[in-house]
Amino acid sequence: MQKSRLIPLLIALLPVIVVAIFVGIPALMALAYSLGFIGGPNAAIALLDQHLVTPEQGLTLKVYQDLLRDRSFLQNFWATIWVTIASVALILVVSWGLALYIRFSHGWFPHIISSIYLVPLFIPVVIASYAIVTFWNANGYVSALVARLGMHFPGFGYTLFGVVIGQLWVNLPFAILMIVSGLQAVPDALIEAARDVGAPMSRILLRVILPLNILPTVITGTFTGIGVLGSFTVPYIIGPTAPSLLGVAMASYFQAYNAPQQAIAMAVIVFILAAALGIVYVRANVVSDRKAGTLQ
Incomplete structure (x- = not known):
């Protein structure tokens, strides 16, 4: 036994x-x-x-005290925070918009959209990053198109906003999958009952759909934020030289500057930030389980 x-x-x-x-x-x-x-x-x-x-x-x-007094590190740190917040916010807005369109629209076009948004999953991040630089760069396709109209387009390549666009491309499929799965779980009977009492779509969204999809939204935001915090390929190819995101800065300190101790300290700081997002995720799951009655 x-x-x-x-x-x-x-x-x-x-x-x-x-x-x-x-x-x-x-x-x-x-x-x-x-x-x-x-x-x-x-x-x-x-x-x-x-x-x-x-x-x-x-x-x-x-080591940590020296980093926190280092102007270059602080610029990289706040650039990472800004890119993470902007990326998560943009991804949530776009994913919610597309998920609502897929959930409540009918016809052949929503079915096409439901297939197209999965395309980034099958394109390597390196190739997608180079494609974004080529498309949005100052000498890229959009700039050439705008130049035809007699205007100047500085481009988003090698900028922090370009990194946000790259993160949108990389993380959007997962975000839409999570939000769509949450929307599909909302019973049609609840939506129809709200419509029967005269509730507009905006009120249905705020009072019925959104409260039932808080957990998928939190999962999407936290997982996306953790991924952006430690990302390397997208900010390395698309982002500026300075300030750079901490993922790129860690590699530079470790390889170019031969300062592994400082690189590890940066990794610890990134881990602390990711752990904070992880606490938000765990807290959201605990609250959801309590509301469902599965956790005492």
């Missing part, structure tokens, strides 16, 4: 052990390295670090 219980437990623990060995322990050692611990597994990388910060005794927060 004990052996029959032990085998399923070992099978269940196997992925946990793999994650702990290949992710958990390296992450903890990296965190310790950012705090000044240069012994053990961190000894090799400490020999190559040209900007190493070591404490006189114990651990130190000097």
